[in-house]
Amino acid sequence: MSMEGLPPAPRADVEAYRADRGSRYLQWSPILLGAFAATALSFVMVTFGASVGLGVTSAAPTWRDASAALWILSGIYLILQAILSFGLGGYIAGWVRTPAAPGGPVEHTEQADGLHGLAVWALAVVMGAVLATLLGAATLSRTSSGVTSARTSAAEPLLSYELDRLYRAGRRAPTVDLSSERAEAGRILLTTSSHDGLSADDRTYLIQQVVGTTGLAPADAERRVDTVIANAKTAIARSRRSTIILAFSVATAVLLGAIAAWAAACAGGRHRDGAPLPEWMAHSNALDRRRTAVLP
Template sequence: MAMETQVATIATDRTSNVSWGAVIAGAIAASALAFVLHSFAAALGLSLSSTAPTWRDTSFALVFLAGLYLVLLAIVSYSFGAYVTARLQTPLAGVSSDAEFRDGMHGLLVWGLATLLTGIMVIAAAQAVPRLAAPSAGAASTSVAGENIIAFDLDRLFRSERRPPGNMDYPRAEAARILLTAPSHRGMQSDDRAYLVRLTAAMTGLAPADAERRVDTVIASAQENLNRARRSGIVLGFMAGAAALIGAVCAWYAACAAGRHRDGREALSPLWDWGRPAVRP
């Protein structure tokens, strides 16, 4: 009977082993540090996207460097948040054998919560950017995503000395949807190309032959730009996934190291032991 009571007491104690206050504090610290490091990246030109029409001219080396920066950012921010969480916890009495695992799991909880917060911010930013970067004024475009990817190509397609008749929102959106088929497996269909030539001639007043040459030039440019954007997206997506996985590992080990420092099982480096008394000569 005494053994059953002891087991029940231990089980009850372990159900409250998650220190959610420390986890939330660590996740906030990790997200704040990640935001600061993202700001530095934007200032250095390592941001993942740009509203400039020539952002597609970014070289592969710079895209890869931006991906490596994502990995470094994940290592630093997740490790910092997990370390903060483990140091804020109160050591458990009588379960020292599980202390390492408990600290590591708290580090993973910080990683998961900070990742969710980052994902929410990225989704909110992705929804806001198209509205801010929509090229046409007035009513919202019917193909904002397509126009933002190849906005400069659309400008070149409909460039004219005269004022285009009527509202250009729908013609631009329609042309964007047609141009987006250029890098597909089947490529742009002949009837779509012919319609784009007629649309360009009607909007710009060009002769059919001139409109056809302009359309061919814009199709080639849009295809190259879309392929380059696709390759950049693949590289950055892979690096973002790798950064998240590496961040999980770093969060686990950082939390375990912080637990050893907290419990006095491992001496803290003098460089980071800010609480030590000052030594006077």
Template sequence: MALNTPPGVTVIDTAPAPVAESSYVDWPAIIAGIVLATAISLVLISFGSAIGLNFVDFHGRDGAPVWLVGIGAALWFLWIQISSFMAGGYLTGRLRRRKFDATADESDLRDGAHGLLVWGGAMIFGAALAVGGIGALGSAVGSAATTAATAMAADDSTPNDYFVDTLFRASIPVDPGVARDEALRIYAQSALTDGEISTEDRSYLVGLVASTTALPPAEAEARVDQVNATIAEARATALEAARVARNTGILAAFLIAASSLVSAIGAFWAAQKGGNHRDENTVHAGVFRRF
């Protein structure tokens, strides 16, 4: 609007120049919350692993029932996630620089959103660590499997050696080394199917044992049956361990998903509480004081 000013009078416009609005996201506060949440979770997970509260080995405490240790590990992990994310969310809400351009409700929402960003950032960081650990574990398992496969066969054996051996079973070898290598290949072949040795292979093994140990046929047959029973028992134990590990993995995945959702709510609430304490200049004199 034009102003009519007397001659010789100058009007100076003192309206502030428009200032570009910066982002409402306070990344330094978010990073601080992620660091705190990660540090707390690592410390508590290490402590829990030291006393056997982990999903890797439920027999960490001798004499304790497996189900009791499992429940304890689940509750401990739930506590770790919720407490660490709430601590990180509170710190972020307390450190966030508030822009006084919104109502108190809007400020609470922004504080809570920063808590969710702490939760999301820590989850991504934890997932990256977990993927690295799974990769290392997979390499170790692959190495162990290769070693076990090598131990079950001769050094220079190939998958076709078992079938080649069947071409020359007209006579029993008398060399103990040759007999041992052939017996290893027979058991390796049975492990690829259902773990059962065919009647033909069993009879041949009895002949191998009898010819190389000079045992009577009855004693050689009893020795082969004993070894077969021991291998079958070990196989059953391994299958049961695999079943338990699979079920444990399913339960652990469900627990992680459920606790992650609960911890997201906790981080949102704690960040709002930290923002309220920031605005009210709340001092926890009983915990933090000047010395």
């Protein structure tokens, strides 16, 4: 169908259409800047929290002595740092972004600012996941270099203290290498957390191994094995609880980070345009000013 016979569209409608379409385009420079700022602040805060002991999980044996309150406090800190980090990134993206239609509707401008905040959140999450993967791969490559898979066990970081106690001996030749025995015992001890628990055959085998490597009497070796089995079961249970808290904290932090990035980007856009803040933000700022005025 020919377009020659149609009347030209009004210029105001064309400008409104272009303003509406233009306000929805993503500007990647503010998004990249906000994502880098969010990732950098998150890395600094997580590193600081880990250095002062606010870590949800740890491979150190002393971590198993930590209380549930410390785990919960560590999870809360992880959530707060995510809100601050993503909020900073979203605010930067909203404040730096150039609005496509300065005279356009406020709702469209806020939606565009919020979408830029969500883009910052998504990109920062991906960057954080890649960084964590690279750091984890580098750590695993350093710890497993030069050691064959037959002489290592997944239980070694978690149950290293229990394995030390299991094969502790008063006298042993300095050339004796118990790497294979420790790896095998670690794999056996991991079955203590299964539904059926440690089998009788595995328990008897561990007692024989302890008798042969340490020279203990069978009765003493049996008591040692039973103690190590109970301690290993407790350590695995505590590790599972800390993993659940970590997963819940990470999921909550990521979800709340998306909300914080959206809200901060809208606030940054309002500061950029000189518009008043939303009602809930203005109310919180008024409360802060009142508190500051009351303080001497």
